[in-house]
Amino acid sequence: MVLVKSAAELATMREAGRVVAQILQAVRAAAAPGVTLQDLDDLARQLLVEKGAKSSFLHYHPSFAPIPYPAVLCLSVNDAIVHGIPDTRPLADGDLLSIDFGAHIDGYHGDSALTVGIGTIDEPAQRLSDVCKQALDAGIAAALPGNRLGDISHAVQSVCRAAGYGQPTGYGGHGVGTAMHEDPHVPNEGRPGRGLPLRAGMALAIEPMVVESGSDRHRLMRDGWTVSTVDGSRAAHWEHTIAITDDGPTILTAV
Numbered sequence: 001m002v003l004v005k006s007a008a009e010l011a012t013m014r015e016a017g018r019v020v021a022q023i024l025q026a027v028r029a030a031a032a033p034g035v036t037l038q039d040l041d042d043l044a045r046q047l048l049v050e051k052g053a054k055s056s057f058l059h060y061h062p063s064f065a066p067i068p069y070p071a072v073l074c075l076s077v078n079d080a081i082v083h084g085i086p087d088t089r090p091l092a093d094g095d096l097l098s099i100d101f102g103a104h105i106d107g108y109h110g111d112s113a114l115t116v117g118i119g120t121i122d123e124p125a126q127r128l129s130d131v132c133k134q135a136l137d138a139g140i141a142a143a144l145p146g147n148r149l150g151d152i153s154h155a156v157q158s159v160c161r162a163a164g165y166g167q168p169t170g171y172g173g174h175g176v177g178t179a180m181h182e183d184p185h186v187p188n189e190g191r192p193g194r195g196l197p198l199r200a201g202m203a204l205a206i207e208p209m210v211v212e213s214g215s216d217r218h219r220l221m222r223d224g225w226t227v228s229t230v231d232g233s234r235a236a237h238w239e240h241t242i243a244i245t246d247d248g249p250t251i252l253t254a255v
C-alpha cells in the first residue's frame with residue numbers, strides 16, 4: 001500500500017532527513033586513506049547519539065538477508081555496489097566509496113547515499129560517480145504530481161544508459177515513511193507514462209546504481225549482504241529521500 005503523508009509527517013521526515021544529510025557529510029569528510037570502514041561506522045554511531053536519532057539500518061532484518069544488518073552505515077568500496085558491511089579494512093588512495101545511511105526520528109525515516117573518491121581518483125571513476133548523481137537528479141526532477149512512477153524510472157535509466165553504464169538488475173529505490181522500505185518499489189528502469197500515478201504527499205527514496213563496464217550482473221557475497229559486480233568492475237550509488245509536493249519535488253535528505 002502506497003501511503004500519502006500529511007504535512008506534519010513530512011516535517012518530521014525533513015528533520016530525520018536533515019540529520020541523515022549532516023551525518024553523511026561528516027562521514028564523507030572523514031573518509032580518507034588509512035581510515036578504516038569501522039572507524040566511519042563508529043563516527044556515524046556517535047553522531048546519531050549526539051543528534052538524538054536512531055539508525056534505520058542496525059538490526060534491520062529483511063527476509064532476503066541471512067543475518068540482521070550489523071552496522072549503521074553501508075560502505076561499498078570499488079566493485080561493491082550496495083550494502084557493504086563495514087570492517088577493519090583501511091581505505092586506500094584511489095578507492096571509490098559509496099556511503100549509505102538511514103536514520104529515524106519519532107519513527108519517521110530518512111535514507112540517503114553518496115559516492116566519494118578517496119584521496120585522488122582516476123577520471124573514469126569521477127565520471128562514474130558524476131553520471132550516477134546526474135541520474136539521481138533526473139529521477140528527482142521527474143517526481144511530479146501527475147507523472148507516473150515509470151517517468152522517474154525512465155529518467156534514471158536514460159542518464160545511466162546514455163553513458164554506457166550497467167545497472168544491477170532488480171535493484172532500485174522505495175517508498176519511505178514509518179518504515180525505511182515501504183511501497184512502492186522504485187525501479188531504476190521503466191517506461192515513461194506507465195505505472196503508479198504520483199501524488200503530492202508521497203515520499204520516495206530514489207537510488208540509481210551504475211556499473212562501469214556496462215554489465216547489469218551482480219552477486220551476493222558470502223557475508224549475505226554485500227552486493228558486488230560479477231566482473232570486478234567498479235560501481236557508484238547515489239540516493240535521496242524526496243517528497244512529492246504540489247510545488248514539485250522536495251529533497252528531505254538535504255542539510
Ligand code: MF3
Binds near residue numbers: 174
Ligand atoms: N539505501 C539502502 C536500501 O534502501 C539501505 C539498506 S539498509 C540495510 O536498500 F540495512 F538494509 F543495509
Ligand code: CO
Binds near residue numbers: 112205207239
Ligand atoms: Co534506500
